[in-house]
Amino acid sequence: MPGTSAARGELEEFLAVAISPELLELALTHRSYSYENGGTGHNERLEFLGDSILGQAVTVMLYRNNPNLDEGDLAKRRASLVSSVALAEVARTIDLGRHLRLGRGEELTGGRDKSSILADTVEAIIGAAYLDAGGDAATDLVLRLIAPLLQDPERFGAAMDPKTSLQELASRQGKGLPRYEVSDSGPDHSKRFHAIVSLGGENIAEGDGTSKKQAEMAAALEAWTTLSSATV
Structure with a gap:
């Protein structure tokens, strides 16, 4: 079951972005839930938007913070930070899985901890932040979410190859x-x-x-x- 209203409040507090309850609910809704509930909205369009915002924010941050890296190294670092594994790791640190709206099939097969679903939901939340709070707020959210990944050089190295x-x-x-x-x-x-x-x-x-x-x-x-x- 999705998180309680109190738990949802904890998530909103962590995100620290003004996203409307309705849009946040949409961002947390997987297509499996939509298909089993009369075709209600799901988060794939928000995911599409969030993926673009994520990529731009990480690209600009890496470019500014690493003036001595060439294009190839910058591309590898970007790929490691926006990978589904990296985003799923971010999602698990904030216990995002308990807030997901999933269909019964995904629920029964461990969907709340699937890296692909968690990563897609993070991107959807970023998209929702962009729509409701604007580009600067969405960029700030991205940089806060990936900050812990930048502090782990060993894992960062593995993600390069x-x-x-x-x-x-x-x-x-x-x-x-x-x-x-x-x-x-x-x-x-x-x-x-x-x-x-x-x-x-x-x-x-x-x-x-x-x-x-x-x-x-x-x-x-x-x-x-x-x-x-x-x-x-």
Whole structure:
């Protein structure tokens, strides 16, 4: 069940952005809930908007704060900060999962902790902030949300090349080479890719993206994060 009104108040206080209750509710509504409730609104349009705001805010911040980095390094850092794994990590720190409006199918399959759903919801909230509070407030929200990621250089390094980092970590742990299985869905002009990474025949992480490479990288970073946490 979605969070109580008190819990929702805690979320609004953390976000510190003036988003109307109706728009915030929309941002928290997954398409699975919409499909099971007569086609009510869901957050995919807000997610589309928020993705653009997120990318611009992170790009400008990296450009200004790293005058000595070339285009390639800036692009890698941006990719690591806006990845579904990074955004899902942000979402978990604020317990965003308990506020989601999900359909029964997603509820039963652990949708409240799926990285792809959490990441998409973060983007939808950013989009909602832009609509109700304006560009400056939305940018400030983005920078507050990603600030903890910038303080973790080890993880940041792995995010720059997650497939290599995962392979090296798995080798050190004696788990063998990662294997990737990728599927796609949607029309040709707007395909989505889903990757599953396994070690020793066991599926350990999943990732989504708009290309096969992006999905594999998201899955690899999720797997790297899981394996690293297990050794702490």
